[in-house]
Amino acid sequence: METIIETRHLNKAYNDRVIALADVNLTIEKGEFIALLGRSGSGKSTLLNILGGLDAPTSGEVRIDGKNIDFSDRKSLITLRRESIGFIFQSFNLIPALTAQENVEYPLLFNYHDRTTRRERAADLLLLVGLGDRAHHYPREMSGGEQQRVAIARALVGDPLIILADEPTGNLDSKTRDEIFSLMRQVNRERDTTFLIVTHERELGKRTDRTIELLDGSVVT
Amino acid sequence: MILGKLIDYLKVSAHQVARKRTRVFLTALGIAIGVAAVVGTVALGEGVRYQAVEAIKDQSDLTLIEATADIREGAIQFITPAKIDELGAISHVEASSAVVREAYTTKRQTYLEVVGIDPGGIEGVIQPEFLRGENLEPGSRQAVLGHDVAETLQRYEGVRFGDTIPILVRRYDDDGMPVDEEVQFTLVGVLQERDDAFDQVMLIDRGVAQGLRGDETAFDGVLIRVDQPEEVFGVVDGVKDLGLTAKGAFQQIESVNRLMDVVVLILAFFAGVSLIVGVLMIVNTMVTSVFERTREIGITMAIGASPADVIYLILAECFYIGLIGGVLGDLLGIAFTGVINTFGKAFIIAQLGDTFSTFAEGDITLITPEILAIGMVIAIVLSLASGLYPALKAAHLNPVTAIRTGV
Ligand SMILES: Nc1ncnc2c1ncn2[C@@H]1O[C@H](COP(=O)(O)OP(=O)(O)OP(=O)(O)O)[C@@H](O)[C@H]1O
Ligand SMILES: [Mg+2]
Numbered sequence: 001m002e003t004i005i006e007t008r009h010l011n012k013a014y015n016d017r018v019i020a021l022a023d024v025n026l027t028i029e030k031g032e033f034i035a036l037l038g039r040s041g042s043g044k045s046t047l048l049n050i051l052g053g054l055d056a057p058t059s060g061e062v063r064i065d066g067k068n069i070d071f072s073d074r075k076s077l078i079t080l081r082r083e084s085i086g087f088i089f090q091s092f093n094l095i096p097a098l099t100a101q102e103n104v105e106y107p108l109l110f111n112y113h114d115r116t117t118r119r120e121r122a123a124d125l126l127l128l129v130g131l132g133d134r135a136h137h138y139p140r141e142m143s144g145g146e147q148q149r150v151a152i153a154r155a156l157v158g159d160p161l162i163i164l165a166d167e168p169t170g171n172l173d174s175k176t177r178d179e180i181f182s183l184m185r186q187v188n189r190e191r192d193t194t195f196l197i198v199t200h201e202r203e204l205g206k207r208t209d210r211t212i213e214l215l216d217g218s219v220v221t
Numbered sequence: 222m223i224l225g226k227l228i229d230y231l232k233v234s235a236h237q238v239a240r241k242r243t244r245v246f247l248t249a250l251g252i253a254i255g256v257a258a259v260v261g262t263v264a265l266g267e268g269v270r271y272q273a274v275e276a277i278k279d280q281s282d283l284t285l286i287e288a289t290a291d292i293r294e295g296a297i298q299f300i301t302p303a304k305i306d307e308l309g310a311i312s313h314v315e316a317s318s319a320v321v322r323e324a325y326t327t328k329r330q331t332y333l334e335v336v337g338i339d340p341g342g343i344e345g346v347i348q349p350e351f352l353r354g355e356n357l358e359p360g361s362r363q364a365v366l367g368h369d370v371a372e373t374l375q376r377y378e379g380v381r382f383g384d385t386i387p388i389l390v391r392r393y394d395d396d397g398m399p400v401d402e403e404v405q406f407t408l409v410g411v412l413q414e415r416d417d418a419f420d421q422v423m424l425i426d427r428g429v430a431q432g433l434r435g436d437e438t439a440f441d442g443v444l445i446r447v448d449q450p451e452e453v454f455g456v457v458d459g460v461k462d463l464g465l466t467a468k469g470a471f472q473q474i475e476s477v478n479r480l481m482d483v484v485v486l487i488l489a490f491f492a493g494v495s496l497i498v499g500v501l502m503i504v505n506t507m508v509t510s511v512f513e514r515t516r517e518i519g520i521t522m523a524i525g526a527s528p529a530d531v532i533y534l535i536l537a538e539c540f541y542i543g544l545i546g547g548v549l550g551d552l553l554g555i556a557f558t559g560v561i562n563t564f565g566k567a568f569i570i571a572q573l574g575d576t577f578s579t580f581a582e583g584d585i586t587l588i589t590p591e592i593l594a595i596g597m598v599i600a601i602v603l604s605l606a607s608g609l610y611p612a613l614k615a616a617h618l619n620p621v622t623a624i625r626t627g628v
Contacts, residue, residue, distance in 0.1 A: 114225070
């Protein structure tokens with residue numbers, strides 16, 4: 001097995017008072033499908049943001065794909081997000097002004113891909129998430145579940161090693177939630193993409209390889 | 222690759238702009254009104270300039286210029302035979318002729334402005350039309366009179382065509398005392414009215430004039446005929462390059478241009494004040510737009526956009542506002558000049574008086590491609606400048622807080 005995410009003594013405090021993460025030590029293998037559980041305010045989003053290079057820890061180390069992340073180097077953080085990480089958020093994930101196809105292509109715009117590659121990749125991914133016929137629809141013309149499918153396709157378009165999903169099913173009904181979950185699982189199996197999915201729902205945790213639970217910023221073992 | 226990226230940004234921003242059509246249109250209208258004011262006033266200024274220059278061209282002999290001695294760096298640049306040749310060699314000089322200038326009085330004390338010139342020069346450079354008579358014969362004491370001076374001499378001294386004109390030429394004797402010598406010139410020709418300085422001039426043979434002066438080598442100037450009106454200023458530059466001064470009707474055009482440069486600049490400046498309103502509208506619109514899209518911008522950064530990417534995306538939106546504002550502004554400006562031509566012209570002509578009666582024929586405003594291009598550039602540059610602050614604000618958003626708190 002190959003370690004893809006590793007954290008050592010990760011701490012995050014806000015204003016020296018609020019402790020969002022306290023000595024988090026994690027080892028995640030390539031291709032794992034993990035649910036990140038925990039009460040509201042336990043630090044799940046904070047952890048995800050740090051792993052994705054959006055936020056910096058107060059102390060501690062993060063290794064992604066064997067490389068130590070230098071949180072003071074803004075350029076390398078952007079490269080990390082462009083090349084290794086795909087983000088999915090809870091809702092209103094998509095750019096309202098762009099169609100499904102354009103939303104999926106969007107990350108490649110910042111990553112120097114030519115137009116044909118972008119178009120082909122986005123079209124393939126829309127097929128994969130079952131929205132081949134909705135390519136030219138705008139987010140407002142799609143249901144919440146369809147929008148999240150587009151968001152999954154967009155997270156995959158840069159061919160990332162890791163997908164960080166912050167409550168991707170939080171706003172969906174249970175049937176749609178299951179569908180989205182199955183879709184992510186399918187992608188995980190087919191592409192060996194590592195998934196770290198924040199969820200409030202324990203039962204979803206049963207459908208993953210492993211669950212990690214946070215309590216007041218610490219990993220519950 | 223940079224260009225490809227630019228096009229991509231413009232495409233994405235086109236979607237953003239298309240989504241907020243009304244807002245973008247109204248904002249663009251703000252800058253457009255400013256542009257229209259500038260385009261309209263500059264077009265009016267340029268129109269008046271054009272008409273004034275045309276009036277000068279109409280009423281004067283523009284292609285005739287005179288090169289005279291000048292003082293350069295403390296040394297007088299005389300008209301030498303070498304200079305005369307060099308002047309004749311300037312391109313677009315059709316003909317040139319050296320002259321001497323004298324002031325004589327008639328026996329009955331009428332002041333005469335005299336130009337001594339070769340008969341060939343009269344033909345080739347002054348290109349006169351004779352009301353009566355003909356050109357001088359070389360080397361003879363004959364005179365050709367300008368229209369006005371001929372009339373004066375006839376009225377007050379009874380000098381008629383074919384008569385001799387008794388003239389007193391002042392000389393100085395060996396003791397330095399002035400002695401007036403009487404010389405007779407035969408009036409062989411009278412010019413038609415030209416509405417220029419030659420109406421007041423008596424033309425005589427240059428050699429004769431130099432002989433009377435007692436100096437065969439000095440010249441006072443060189444008259445130059447330029448082949449086309451458009452080339453006059455080029456030839457004037459050529460004359461100045463030789464260290465000499467140039468005079469002529471073109472100087473009126475120069476002073477009109479100098480005046481109109483200032484007038485147009487001041488008018489454009491005051492009209493341009495309205496652009497400030499447009500700028501503020503764009504800043505306001507874009508700040509609002511950035512605020513409304515806080516979360517969207519955070520997500521854009523999370524999926525790989527750098528702060529620079531965000532700046533470019535926002536500026537690309539401003540570019541469209543500028544583009545639309547420029548086009549609208551130019552169109553409004555053209556409409557504005559149409560209004561001036563229809564309703565304002567009679568008033569303006571009445572104020573300017575008879576000299577500018579030629580104005581009545583054409584439009585009083587002049588829209589040139591340059592003016593329209595300047596209107597476009599103003600709109601786009603101001604829009605981009607207005608977008609800078611909102612764009613920087615967007616680029617400095619913290620993606621985590623933007624996604625957490627943004628709408
Ligand atoms: N910018 C901030 N300033 C101060 N405190 C913050 C900030 N961001 C997060 N926190 C605090 O850090 C802790 C962890 O927040 P985080 O958002 O990671 O929780 P979470 O587990 O994602 O919660 P939820 O399930 O509600 O999304 C909370 O106590 C929160 O109030
Ligand atoms: Mg959270």
